[in-house]
Structure formats: structure tokens, C-alpha cells
Amino acid sequence: MAVYERSYRRYPGPLTSARTRSLALARYTWEDVRRSRLLSPVLYAGFLWPLICVLIIYLHHNFDALRLLDVGVNRLIPIDTNFFYVFLSVQSTISFFVAALAGPGRISPDLTNRGLSTILARPITRTDYVLGRMLPLVAMLSAITWVPGLLLVGQQTTLAGSGWLAENWRIPLALVAGGLLWVGLLSLLAMALSAWVRWKPVAGGAMFVIFFVGAGFGALLNQLLDVRWGHLMNVRTLMATVWAWLMEGHATGGAGFGLFRVFEREEIPVWSAFLVLALLCAACIRLLAWRIRGAEVVR
């Protein structure tokens, strides 16, 4: 099959490893993501707060700079659990917008014109396909959540000494585990909605509905029935509960920052937060398994 001959021939050359095929799909997905004009500013905004945090940590350990700026060290935010809680909350809020912009357009175009029947006819599994489509999103969300968080811990440990890390050993673990849980949940949810709703803006809107309307409905339920279980419908409170438990070993009311708060006197058990998050992830995987098929079954 040469251009000049215009004749068919088989391919005699080398093949890539079967395990890396989903990376090829991830590369194409990344190229598509990069074309989004709206996404880039939001993604870049995700690096702003980490840079401010780098500066704060630096100032904490540089008295010359503090003197130059005429700022007392007691006026700076202390580098403790709360500092990293704020960091994770701010970054997770931005990452939500990144996921809402980048996620819904990943699978729906393949479903619109039955592209899956040719894609899945290749030597890749359905899991490979979903991973390939999800990987760029996971990478982007990680790059603005737990990865810079871990770098900040590294900076603080370098400047304050290993004693600080020994005292705050829960922080890096919480950043990685809590960050990965959040990134995984967001990515799965974005993929599932993209597979479920073929129209991109509607899929993006559905993410807002799940995160905000669900919370409102839960709060209403709490008011009407005088219970606290309505918070199980608030994904942000669920995450705040898990993060607080990871960072401090318990999830007390008032913990958290911004959109991610554990409500005072309305705390929910940590196990229930984990359970609901696990169920949500399982539902997303089930939805993906149902929608991602090479051929639709007409019953």
C-alpha cells in the first residue's frame, strides 16, 4: 500500500506492546484537551495558589525577606494541617471546574457516531479505552491537587527540617490519599456523565447538578426531617469529612475551608462518607460498563 503505487500490502513492521495501546489513546485525548480555549486559563489558575503557598513557606523561613517586606512572621498563615487543608480545598475547587470543562467531551463524541464499534475492534479492552480517555484528565487534576501539595510538603520539610515531617506525617499521606480519591471520583464522574449524556454542555451541567443541587437537596432534607444524613448527598461534605479524618485522625465539625466543610453539630460518620463515595464510584463504573460497548444490544 504505497502512495505512489496505490496498491494494498500488509504491514510487516514492528508492533508496540499491547499494554501501551491505551497510552496512544491518551495522547490523542490530550491533544484534543489542549485545543480547548476555555480550559487553559482555568488550568493555569490552578497553579496560582500553589505559587502563593511556595512564597508563604519561603517567607516563613526567610527573616531577611520578612524584614524587607516589613511583615511579622506571626502575620503569616502557620504551616500546619489547616494550611494544607486550605490548599487542598482551593485546589479541589479549581480542579472541579477543570473536570467540568475537560471531562464531558471525552467519550460522548465517540458514542455520537458509533465510533466505538471501530475503536473497540482494535486489540484494546474496554478498560484500556476508558483509561486512555481518562488518563489526561487524571494527570491534569493531579497536577493541580496532590502533586503540588506534596511538593509544598517537600519544601517545608527542606526548610524546617525533618522534625516537622515527623510531627506532621499525616499531612503528605492525607494529600496523596485524599487528593487521589478526589481526582479519581471527579474523573470517573466526568467519564460516566460523558458516556451517559451525549451532549457536551449538558454533561458538564450535570456535574454541577450532582455537586451543588445534591448538596442543596440534602440540606433541605436535614431541615425538614431534623437529621444530618442529608449531608450524604453533599459530595463536598463527604470529601471534607474524609480529608479531615485523613489529616487529623477525626472529622470534627468546623473542619475544612470554602466549599469543602464539615458542618458543626452535623458531622456524619467517616465510614458513611467512605461508603457513599465508594458507591458513587461503583455507580460510575457500572454506567461506563453499560455504555462502553462495541455494539449496542437491541433487546
Added chain:
Amino acid sequence: MAAIIELEQLEVTLGRRVILSRLSATLTGKSIGLLGPNGAGKSTLINTLLGYYPPTFGTARVFGHDIRKDARALRSLIGFMPENDSFIASMSGLRYVRMMAELSGLPPAQALERAHEAFYYVGLGEQRYRPIGGYSLGMRQMAKLAQAIVHGPRLVILDEPTNGLDPAARKRMIQLVKEIRAQEGTHLLVSSHLLRDVEECCDQVLILKEGRVAAFCDLEEERRANQHVYDIELASDARSFVDALAARGCQSAWNGNGRVRAVLPEGPDQVDLFALAASHGTRIRGLERRRDSLEDLFLKAME
């Protein structure tokens, strides 16, 4: 001849409906046609071979790879052109086909090269940078063929390849299919409603009806068997001509109104028949080599 596709009591149930019912066949042809009326199970069989539908009983093997156990290895040997539209509208034709080649395991540089070649091969060279969403129906068919062959598969599965093509494009598609068939080591499975397409492209035909094998025939063998049967129309009744045919070892049937069906043994050819007729005082007005058309076989299978 080594089996290309082996069906072993293959049964597929979707919902509560049995779509394929205990199919058994060994397909060895270079180019295999899949025929049957709507709902016969042709597309289901193809989707099962690709691993999209799991068999509820039995199994199938493609080049010895079991569809239950070895789906990934099997799919690396297959190129599939589906019946319906199957593309990502926003992608350019070239990028889409290149992605398909990479998913089949070609390294990026080779995938790009093969994608260019495939587009030129199917006659869409000048259109390859346009988004597929803007292609006409005929162009989409060709783009589907390009993605099916870009990685040089051993088995190319074509589901209704001439759907929606105008006569010129159909002719071009058939020509391409014949060229692909001619490539050593490449086999074809062609599913079509158009008997003419299958007749032109295939040497073996599996006819399905209501999820069962209605007939399986080797078209080459049929053609060979029918090679020496002639329908002869004479200008006048000539009993002596029929007797002369018998004397030369031909089996013949005479219906008494100038029409004779004769099976010629090896040796005499058509020219000899004309000479023989002239020597017995008659003329041959019509001479046609008799062969069962695929349509006859199909109709027989549907009875």
C-alpha cells in the same frame, strides 16, 4: 486448507432471544461471503467474532484463536468495516485512521505513513485533512475501509461495504475488495445483501436464515461443476444432432422443441458443437453455459 473461521455449536442470545442457534461451520476460503435476509444473524455473527457479544454456548475460532479466551490477540489480526457510520466527526480523516493504526499496535511514525497510504489507496487522498463529519456517505464508506485495512490485517471483515454507494463508487469498492483479496495471506469476510457483490468477491458463501446455517457452498466448486453444462437452442428439431452428441459421450436432455441441455465431457469445445450441428443439417441459434447463480443457491436455501 487451514480453517480461517471455525464455528463450533455457536449460540448467541441477546435478551431472551436466541439470535444465533448452534452454528457449526469451517470456513476456509480466501474470501467468504455471509448472506441472509434481514434478521438472519449476519451482523450478530460478526459482532460475536469481534468479541462484542459473548456466546451463550459453543465457541468460534479465528485463525485458531478462541473468541472466548483470546479476544485481544484475535482482534489484532482483524480489520473491521462496520455497516453503520462509525467515526469521530470532529477528527480529520487522516488523524482518525492514524489513531486506529496506533491502537492496532503500529508505532506513531509508521501509523502516520500507513494512514496516508490508506487514504490514497481508497481514493480519498485529497480529502484526508477534512473532518470526517463533513464527508459524503460514499466518502465515509471509503474512510471506513481505510481504517479497516490501515494496519494490514490478516482478516478484513466488511459489513455491507457497498451500502449507499453510487454505481461508480460501488465498482471502485468491489475493485478494491478484489485487490485486497489478491494479497497473499489476507482473507475477507464480506457480509452483504447484494448477491452480486458477494458473487463477484467471494469464493465461499455461508447463508444464514433465522440464526441457523441454511447453506454453505463453495462458489469455486460450483463454478467448476457447472463449467461443462450447456443450454443449446437449435434452429430446428434435430434428433440426429442429439444422437451424435450421445455418440461423442455427452449426456443430453432433449425437450423436443429445439432445446437441448448437454453435459460435455473433457475434450470437445463450443466450436465442435457448431460443426456438429452443421453436419446434421441444423444451426445453433443460442448457446449458454449453464451455471447455478448465487441467486438460485440463495433461493434454494431460503425454501
